[in-house]
Every structure is written in C-alpha cells, then in structure tokens.
Amino acid sequence: MTTMTETSARFREFKMPDVGEGLTEAEILKWYVQPGDTVTDGQVVCEVETAKAAVELPIPFDGVVHELRFPEGTTVDVGQVIIAVDVAPGSGEAAEPTAPAVAEPEPAAEPEAPKARQPVLVGYGVAESSTKRRARKGTEPPAAAAAAIQGELNGGTTVAPTPAATVVPESRPLAKPPVRKLAKDLGIDLATVTPTGPGGIITREDVHAAATPAPAQASVPTAPAAAPEVVAVPVAAAPVPGARETRIPVKGVRKAIAQAMVGSAFTAPHVTEFVTVDVTRTMKLVAELKEDKDMAGVRVNPLLIIAKALLVAIKRNPEVNAAWDEANQEIVQKHYVNLGIAAATPRGLIVPNIKDAHDKTLPQLAAALGELVATAREGKTSPAAMAGGTVTITNVGVFGVDTGTPILNPGESAILAVGAIKLQPWVHKGKVKPRQVTTLALSFDHRLVDGELGSRVLADVAAILEQPKRLITWA
Structure with missing residues (x-):
C-alpha cells in the first residue's frame, strides 16, 4: 500500500x-x-x-x-x-x-x-532526484x-517504474524499518554494513555482525536529570464547572492496554510472591557509582542495579525467561532478554523494552535506561520499542507505594514490581538499626513457571540487592 x-x-x-x-x-x-x-x-x-x-x-x-x-x-x-x-x-x-x-x-x-x-x-523514504531523464531502452528489468x-x-x-522514470542507484542503504531501528539502538551506521540479503538488503544478522567488533562504541545519550523512573502520571481531563461527571473516550494506547491487561489477567494464571529486603549496601553502591568516572554521562539510580540484579537472576534461572505458545502447546524458551520498563504516560501505560539487555555492560544498561525514559517522557516511543519484550520491571516505588500485584505484560512470563525504598528499623548484626528497606513482588505465569522457579528468581534478586558484590561473583 x-x-x-x-x-x-x-x-x-x-x-x-x-x-x-x-x-x-x-x-x-x-x-x-x-x-x-x-x-x-x-x-x-x-x-x-x-x-x-x-x-x-x-x-x-x-x-x-x-x-x-x-x-x-x-x-x-x-x-x-x-x-x-x-x-x-x-x-x-x-x-x-x-x-x-x-x-x-x-x-x-x-x-x-x-x-x-x-x-x-x-520517514523511510528516499530523496527525490533533481535530475530526470528518459531511461534508455532495455533498462526496465533492473529498474x-x-x-x-x-x-x-x-x-x-x-511499484513498477514507468518507461520515463529515472533509473538512479539509491545512495540510502536498503533495510527494513525494524532493521533500521536495531541499527540505531546499537549505534551502527547502515552505510558501513555489508548486506547479505536478497537484492542487497541489510538483514538483522548483518547489523549484529557489524556490532560485534565494537559493541560499546555507540554514542551514550545523557539521561534526563529528573528523578522518577516511571515517566509521568496520567493527566485527568479538567472537569467542567457544574458537571457531576466527565466521560473520557477510551481509544488509542489506553484502549489497547486495557484490552491487553484483561486478556493477560484472564488467560495467564498469575502467581505473585513478595520479599522484603535490606538494600542499604545497594544504595551505598549507587552513591559510589555516581562518582565513578566510568559512569560519567549516564544516570545512576537504584533501578539500574535492580535491573542488573534481575538479569543476573535470569541468567542463573533461564527457564523463567520464556513464553507460552497456546496454538502449538509449547513453551518457548528465550535465549535473550528484552527487558521491559513499565512507564505511565498521559496516554496510558506503555512498556518499552531494552533489546538484548543481557549483553549490556552496566554503563550500556544505564545509557539504555536513560534513553528509554527520556523517549517515553517526550511521547516518542515507537511501536518497535514496545515489541518483543520478555520480562518487565515496574517501579511503583516512585509513587511512594510499598508494593503491588503486577499483571503480566502479554506474552511475557514474569514481571517484577519494585516498592518504595524507605528508612526502617531492621535487625542488622543482631541489633535493631535504621536501614534502607524495600519490598519486591514477582508475578509469573504459573503455566510455565512453577513456585520453586519463581521463588528462586525472586530470592536471587533480593540476595543481590542485599549483597551487591554478588553481581560480580554470580555473573
């Protein structure tokens, strides 16, 4: 079309x-x-x-x-x-x-x-040629x-060209939109990629091959200075003076999310487990990383360490990173992690994800989180950025909420809710002391994640946040 x-x-x-x-x-x-x-x-x-x-x-x-x-x-x-x-x-x-x-x-x-x-x-068009001339006889098949x-x-x-169309080789590399998005995410210039697809089309494999020698060379955008990691609280319509009700049409993103949540809640049997953990050492690590020159130019916050902890827990328990294929009655094991971050926007909840988050270093993960949040704040999140997620984190703690029972993002096996980090009395080394404490909640699809597996994943995340040196010893 x-x-x-x-x-x-x-x-x-x-x-x-x-x-x-x-x-x-x-x-x-x-x-x-x-x-x-x-x-x-x-x-x-x-x-x-x-x-x-x-x-x-x-x-x-x-x-x-x-x-x-x-x-x-x-x-x-x-x-x-x-x-x-x-x-x-x-x-x-x-x-x-x-x-x-x-x-x-x-x-x-x-x-x-x-x-x-x-x-x-x-926006994937090509520039119109300033020179137009009749094509020579015999040039129609290549055109x-x-x-x-x-x-x-x-x-x-x-679209077949007419006999009078200009036959000029395109200077723009041939690649489909998802491949262009992948190249942008990896910081790869398509002009430098060797195509292997039919007709000279650049494939996803070509982009990954180009990224392999230097995956860390992508430009690192500066994350916004604002503190919240969940983008913006949905804005309610201004009430009409004297009106007792306001009706807001449900459409677009909000309508799609509502339908997806209903489908998820009544299709996948949800189980939610909770754990309260002392994250004082994680907060100290966050403070130290903020001063580390290797982390200059990226935003360091507790969500970064929590995301890394979840990725390590998935590596230790890979069976949790899966999907249920109802049509074929199969469990699809994913060997990559596209980490979703739930974001509340004026148009509704969206869940963009960080592609191949499992392969990213801590600075790369911080940069990707900063770019994801900034894009969502601006309302510029693309459909491709929300497709293909495997596991999600929702940070309800930014609203001062202790915990919740999150609903799975459709097609995913697990979602981790992070509560508010608060100073609370805690038994530490046999004495009651003020410590930084939070509550984690993990919801999972009980068709493919049983209680033992879900408990191991949640326990691993909690153990890492309590002793963040496990990011090194367990990785």
Missing part, C-alpha cells in the same frame, strides 16, 4: 500509513501545518496515535499545503488521504484534487507524469527489480 497519490501533475496526496505492525487505524492528535504553509521533504506535518504509540508523520515531498482532510481528534483508517499538497505553487491554474476519503485511480487513457520517487512509510525491493521496504507494495 502506498502512502501518497497524485491527482494531477500539480497536487499530491499523502495517505495514512500503517505506522505499526498491521494496524488498521490511527487518531490524528495534532496538525503541525495549516493550508498555505510551505512544507519540505521529510518535514513532520502531524502526530498520530495508534493502539501502540504516538508517532510523528513526515511529508514525503516539497510544496504548499492545499488541504487537511481531517481535523484533530479524528480516527482515520490506514490508506485514507489525510493531506493534499500543491507541489507546483505559482504555476498557474490547475485542476484541484477531489476530496474522497481514498483517492480514486487515474483513468488509464490519461497516464500521469512519472515520478522518480518511490512510496514512503513513516523493476529495484522498485520491487524498495516497495517491500516501504510497506510491502511493489
């Missing part, structure tokens, strides 16, 4: 793309442009919300905004035209585009002027092959 159409040589239309994985609709949250505004290729024109995340959409061509087809707050089906752009302003009178929800195809008797640009999907590859990368649509 293409995301743009042409209604004349002058006007072009941009359709709502599938910004997730098979999504069928999205709500227009905000327009950043209005009719009469000049736009350029790659400029963000609106923000939309799907059932997975809020995403900004870039326009794939230059011109002047002619018409916005839908107002803010409208839910639009994928494939409907959302904006029309005059790509040749000042060129004189021209027939204006019609305004159907989905553009009608042009009559075969009046073919449109060919364009060198291929369809785009959420058709290139168009087929580019069409697949842009959403699964193959």
Whole structure:
C-alpha cells in the first residue's frame, strides 16, 4: 500500500500509513501545518496515535499545503488521504484534487507524469532526484527489480517504474524499518554494513555482525536529570464547572492496554510472591557509582542495579525467561532478554523494552535506561520499542507505594514490581538499626513457571540487592 497519490501533475496526496505492525487505524492528535504553509521533504506535518504509540508523520515531498482532510481528534483508517499538497505553487491554474476519503485511480487513457520517487512509510523514504531523464531502452528489468525491493521496504507494495522514470542507484542503504531501528539502538551506521540479503538488503544478522567488533562504541545519550523512573502520571481531563461527571473516550494506547491487561489477567494464571529486603549496601553502591568516572554521562539510580540484579537472576534461572505458545502447546524458551520498563504516560501505560539487555555492560544498561525514559517522557516511543519484550520491571516505588500485584505484560512470563525504598528499623548484626528497606513482588505465569522457579528468581534478586558484590561473583 502506498502512502501518497497524485491527482494531477500539480497536487499530491499523502495517505495514512500503517505506522505499526498491521494496524488498521490511527487518531490524528495534532496538525503541525495549516493550508498555505510551505512544507519540505521529510518535514513532520502531524502526530498520530495508534493502539501502540504516538508517532510523528513526515511529508514525503516539497510544496504548499492545499488541504487537511481531517481535523484533530479524528480516527482515520490506514490508506485514507489525510493531506493534499500543491507541489507546483505559482504555476498557474490547475485542476484541484477531489476530496474522497481514498483517492480514486487515474483513468488509464490519461497516464500521469512519472515520478522518480518511490512510496514512503513513516520517514523511510528516499530523496527525490533533481535530475530526470528518459531511461534508455532495455533498462526496465533492473529498474523493476529495484522498485520491487524498495516497495517491500516501504510497506510491502511493489511499484513498477514507468518507461520515463529515472533509473538512479539509491545512495540510502536498503533495510527494513525494524532493521533500521536495531541499527540505531546499537549505534551502527547502515552505510558501513555489508548486506547479505536478497537484492542487497541489510538483514538483522548483518547489523549484529557489524556490532560485534565494537559493541560499546555507540554514542551514550545523557539521561534526563529528573528523578522518577516511571515517566509521568496520567493527566485527568479538567472537569467542567457544574458537571457531576466527565466521560473520557477510551481509544488509542489506553484502549489497547486495557484490552491487553484483561486478556493477560484472564488467560495467564498469575502467581505473585513478595520479599522484603535490606538494600542499604545497594544504595551505598549507587552513591559510589555516581562518582565513578566510568559512569560519567549516564544516570545512576537504584533501578539500574535492580535491573542488573534481575538479569543476573535470569541468567542463573533461564527457564523463567520464556513464553507460552497456546496454538502449538509449547513453551518457548528465550535465549535473550528484552527487558521491559513499565512507564505511565498521559496516554496510558506503555512498556518499552531494552533489546538484548543481557549483553549490556552496566554503563550500556544505564545509557539504555536513560534513553528509554527520556523517549517515553517526550511521547516518542515507537511501536518497535514496545515489541518483543520478555520480562518487565515496574517501579511503583516512585509513587511512594510499598508494593503491588503486577499483571503480566502479554506474552511475557514474569514481571517484577519494585516498592518504595524507605528508612526502617531492621535487625542488622543482631541489633535493631535504621536501614534502607524495600519490598519486591514477582508475578509469573504459573503455566510455565512453577513456585520453586519463581521463588528462586525472586530470592536471587533480593540476595543481590542485599549483597551487591554478588553481581560480580554470580555473573
């Protein structure tokens, strides 16, 4: 499916793309442009919300905004035209585009002027060539092959070039959006990766191979200085004076999360276990790491040590890192950990995850946590960042809550809730002393994690937080 159409040589239309994985609709949250505004290729024109995340959409061509087809707050089906752009302003009178929800195809008797640009999907487009000439005879087969590859990368649509299309090799490396996201997460420049896929496409294996020699060379973003690790408390709608009730439509991310939580709660048999632990030594370690020059530029906090402790516990008890395949009646053992961090946002709860967290050093894990939190605060978390999680941490302690019984993120086997860390009287070396204490709660899917396994995992996390030197001796 293409995301743009042409209604004349002058006007072009941009359709709502599938910004997730098979999504069928999205709500227009905000327009950043209005009719009469000049736009350029790659400029963000609106923000939309799907059932997975809020995403900004870039326009794939230059011109002047002619018409916005839908107002803010409208839910639009994928494939409907959302904006029309005059790509040749000042060129004189021209027939204006019609305004159907989905553009009608042009009559075969009046073919449109060919364009060198291929369809785009959420910013993965290519720059339009400034030079256009008729292709020489005999060049159509290679062009058709290139168009087929580019069409697949842009959403699964193959667009055959017309005889007059410019045949110019693309300078942009060929890679699907998830592979581009993986490369970004690993700090890999796709231009430096050797492709092994069909037609010169870069695969996930190619990116991992490029990252192997120097996995720690990725740029380390500075985490925000704010303290909370759970992003933001959901904002309630302002009450209307005199009204006794306020009704808020359930849609987008909040609707998807509600459905997922109901499905999880009534599909996976939950078991929750609790342990209260003295984390005084962990808090001292956090204070020391904040002064360590090797941790400069990243945020160090208790959540970082808790995350590392959970990863070590999973390594010692790998059976907990699994999923239940109902269709095939199989337990799927995961040999990687995509560590989810539950984050409350104004649009609802989201759970982005750190890919391959088990392979990260402590500085790398700190950098990934900082980037995850900063992205979620800005409302920029992508659908890809929330896909593929295996185990999750939810930090309810930032709200002053002692503990809870967390519900599993759908498709995962376990979730660890971290309570508030408080100074409490504690028996230490035979005497009652004030110590830093917290309560941990581990919920797990009892179909694949029995009580013994769940207890071992929770006990290991608690033991590491009580004696953080076990991060070294157990790793």
